[in-house]
Amino acid sequence: MGKRFFAVFFALLLGAPLFAQTPLRVAAAADLEPVLPPILAQFEKQTGMRVEATYQASAVLTTQILNSAPFDLFLSADLSFPQRLIDAGVADAEGSPAPIPYAKGTLVLWERRDSPLPPPSLALLSDAALKRLAIANPERAPYGRAAVAALTTLKLYDTLKPRLVTAENIAQAAQFVDSGNAEAGLISLTSALTPRLAASGRYFVMPHDLYPPIEQGAVLVKVSSQHAAARRLLDFLLSAPVQAQLARSGLTPVK
Amino acid sequence: MDWQAFALTLRLATVTTAILLAIAVPLAALLVLGRARWLPALEALATLPLVLPPTVLGFFLLVLLGPRTAVGRGIAALLGHPLAFSFDGLVVGSVLYSLPFAVQPLVAGFAAVPSSLTDAARLLGAGPARMVTSLLVPLARRSLVTAAVLSFLHTVGEFGVVLMLGGDIPGSTRTLSILLYNQVENFDYAAAERTAAILLAMCVVALVAVYSTSQQRGGNRG
Structure with missing residues (x-):
């Protein structure tokens, strides 16, 4: 009885995926x-x-x-x-x-609303008070690649390089800023527009001529x-x- | 080969192991010798990092130690910089993450010391510090070695916590495991194989060295 029950049970378990679309x-x-x-x-x-x-x-x-x-x-x-x-x-x-x-895709500079730094703009990127700037990994995240390209066009990459923190992807870059560990981040407009990030922060759209289109x-x-x-x-x-x-x-x- | 990442990983694992032993020896002794009712709760708490996925632990630390909490602001004022994205931050993360790997072998080793010996020591007036240094640690030396080896290796192989808390900064938070991950993700399989081979060779050499010395000690004793 018990044996047969288990046999039927396992047959169903194995067969179940076959019936589902x-x-x-x-x-x-x-x-x-x-x-x-x-x-x-x-x-x-x-x-x-x-x-x-x-x-x-x-x-x-x-x-x-x-x-x-x-x-x-x-x-x-x-x-x-x-x-x-x-x-x-x-x-x-x-x-x-x-x-x-x-x-x-569109790259934006994102910052928490309660940040003591000035609101996000190109000027913020050359502000000495900006100690940590979060970007996505430029070697594998397209938005990270765009971020590095934009900073290079602005001739800020070399100055900012020691202050860059690299996240796995834009979601984590946003998390670094949202948790207060980085003062600002270069993330996607899609992330900045989510209700969660729209409530806690503000963004500046990076001019499109600064980086190759995503x-x-x-x-x-x-x-x-x-x-x-x-x-x-x-x-x-x-x-x-x-x-x-x-x-x-x-x-x-x-x- | 990225020797900077190699040196950083060795430094992180050494510092973490030293801190862990300093914490875990008294903690394990308290858990074994103590009689208080809340000790099982403390032991459970010290084992808890095993349950949490490392990335989750890293995320909690990122938020908890960030400048948006009082704890984080206190630490930042003390150190002069926030804990996240720094070597010190990785040490804190590693100590928490590897705590069970230091505490558990020591608890097992200390508990194996016959109670007749601990009772005798107590009757002869030995205080808790004396019990640990003259009785538990010498008799449970192998457990101490195991705790040190496990803490060290677990820190070398640590990935999730560093990924969440590190920010991939060369020389301060880019450890071998992060480097290896970067190489794999960037399709640089040849470099990844080299890094993995060095990581494995290093650990095999360390393990053989440790186990052969502790084996000899066992042989001398018997």
């Missing part, structure tokens, strides 16, 4: 975490499909996909990481040799068994109403 798996850059969930919910409602998103630094997701992580669609925060996947032959962009751009690109993962569904989600992202929604969340539409 496999969700569409999206690997999404960390800066999309505040933006994507409502968009994915709309998509699920319209199509009846189930979508699961994983948010990580673009470099981390790239390594995972290179090592055959079970994702269907990759939304990177730049073009170089998805390009790497195309070159390695594990992803494609609907026949195009380059990733499909879906949005552009173009964000998408690719379809080749091992995916749900190519059509992944393409449908990508088309949905590129549709006019969703692009308008991206604009409200701090990304610049590409269409």
Whole structure:
């Protein structure tokens, strides 16, 4: 009796995933975490499909996909990481040799509202009272790369270098500033616009001519068994109403 | 090879181990010899860092020791700089993170000292300090070695706390484990393999050295 019960129990346990519909798996850059969930919910409602998103630094997701992580669609925060996947032959962009751009990112200088320093502006960056400036890792986070480019254009990089604290991604860079450990940080507009950070801080939009555009690109993962569904989600992202929604969340539409 | 990260990791592990032993020996002695009702609660508290994921512990420390709390402001006034993103901050984080690895072997070692010996010492008028230095520590020498080795290695391999609390500053918070992670994340697998090989070789050499000396001691005793 007991034995049979366990046999049935384990059979059900093993068999359960077979009956459930496999969700569409999206690997999404960390800066999309505040933006994507409502968009994915709309998509699920319209199509009846189930979508699961994983948010990580673009470099981390790239390594995972290179090592055959079970994702269907990759939304990177730049073009170089998805390009790497195309070159390695594990992803494609609907026949195009380059990733499909879906949005552009904006870099902002963010500071807590209760900071004793002057409000965020370019002048704040050359203020001697700025002891710690948080940025995302320039080697793997596109916003970190943009931050270093902007500081270099401003000829402030060498002066500020000893005062830079490097975070894993923009979310952690924001955390360093929000917890008061760094006086200011260069983060994404998508993070600065989240209710949590909008309540505790204020931001200054870094002029776009200071850094190369943060173009964000998408690719379809080749091992995916749900190519059509992944393409449908990508088309949905590129549709006019969703692009308008991206604009409200701090990304610049590409269409 | 980044010798700066190598030297920094050795310094962090050495300082952390020294501080941990200074804390853990009296703490373990109190836990074994003490009779107070609240001691189990204290032991539980000293074991708690095992439960928390290191990144979570690092995040709590970042917030708790930041300039937005009274504790953080006090420390900053004392040191002249905030604790986060500094070597001192990593030492605080490492001591908390590795505390169970120093305390647990010592508690086990001290508890294995026969109670007839501790009772005799007590009857002859030995105070708690004397009991620890003349009785517990000499008899539980192997546990002391184990505690030191575990604390040291656990600090060398520490990653999550440093990631959250460090800010990746070369020479002050970029440890070998962070360097290794950076190399892997930047697709520089050849450099990562070299760093990992050095890290492993260093630990094997240290472990063999420690275990061969403590083995000899065991042999002499028997």
